[in-house]
Amino acid sequence: DAGVIQSPRHEVTEMGQEVTLRCKPISGHNSLFWYRQTMMRGLELLIYFNNNVPIDDSGMPEDRFSAKMPNASFSTLKIQPSEPRDSAVYFCASTRLAGVEIGELFFGEGSRLTVL
Amino acid sequence: QQQVKQSPQSLIVQKGGISIINCAYENTAFDYFPWYQQFPGKGPALLIAIRPDVSEKKEGRFTISFNKSAKQFSLHIMDSQPGDSATYFCAASRAAGNKLTFGGGTRVLVKP
Numbered sequence: 001d002a003g004v005i006q007s008p009r010h011e012v013t014e015m016g017q018e019v020t021l022r023c024k025p026i027s028g029h030n031s032l033f034w035y036r037q038t039m040m041r042g043l044e045l046l047i048y049f050n051n052n053v054p055i056d057d058s059g060m061p062e063d064r065f066s067a068k069m070p071n072a073s074f075s076t077l078k079i080q081p082s083e084p085r086d087s088a089v090y091f092c093a094s095t096r097l098a099g100v101e102i103g104e105l106f107f108g109e110g111s112r113l114t115v116l
Numbered sequence: 117q118q119q120v121k122q123s124p125q126s127l128i129v130q131k132g133g134i135s136i137i138n139c140a141y142e143n144t145a146f147d148y149f150p151w152y153q154q155f156p157g158k159g160p161a162l163l164i165a166i167r168p169d170v171s172e173k174k175e176g177r178f179t180i181s182f183n184k185s186a187k188q189f190s191l192h193i194m195d196s197q198p199g200d201s202a203t204y205f206c207a208a209s210r211a212a213g214n215k216l217t218f219g220g221g222t223r224v225l226v227k228p
Contacts, residue, residue: 004159033216043160043205043218056215091159104150105216107159 002026004108006092012114018080021111024073025094033105034067034077035091043091049075050097082115089113119143120208122219130227135193137222139206142187146208150216151180151191154203163204164191196226 005024013019025032033048047057049069057067064083069075079086089112093105122139129135139149150165166173166180166189173180179192193200206219 042220104162109159
């Protein structure tokens with residue numbers, strides 16, 4: 001079975017440019033999470049969706065970041081305009097939400113973003 | 117505000133030795149404590165998890181110890197192998213909150 005699929009795997013862009021990261025969760029999973037990983041701050045939860053609805057976006061750093069989940073099989077994380085401090089590895093993860101219990105999170109391989 | 121504190125940041129252990137990673141949490145509402153393992157260039161993957169109704173859980177060479185009164189939990193890797201070299205993250209969540217908070221990570225290097 002395919003795991004969580006993220007694209008692009010690597011992105012190098014210049015400050016001020018728009019960046020769009022994409023995620024396809026595991027089929028049948030109804031919760032999707034976006035995390036950011038840096039050496040300084042570790043793994044930070046940015047936003048998560050249940051059944052395509054954003055539940056908690058308190059981790060989104062600022063208005064330059066936005067995330068959407070138009071359907072159960074696709075999500076995007078957009079940064080506009082990008083800044084050098086956004087350089088990080090962005091992970092998407094999904095799980096099957098059973099009742100209110102959180103289960104095992106399945107992570108993609110990440111999108112490494114470098115903003116020059 | 118870091119709700120889950122993890123130590124050490126890194127450790128080196130000889131093959132066959134024991135790796136010990138400690139985590140402390142603040143939120144008493146947390147009731148699910150997983151550990152994730154991450155290899156370079158990969159996403160984290162669930163290794164083992166515990167709930168506060170048990171004090172210890174063992175899966176193969178990996179053991180979680182949990183101390184509810186001290187709000188601490190730890191991962192022990194027995195008979196450490198070079199293939200165990202990875203970054204390990206503890207995490208915590210409230211089942212009702214459905215939101216996993218990670219510790220800062222521990223980079224483990226097992227020398228042959």
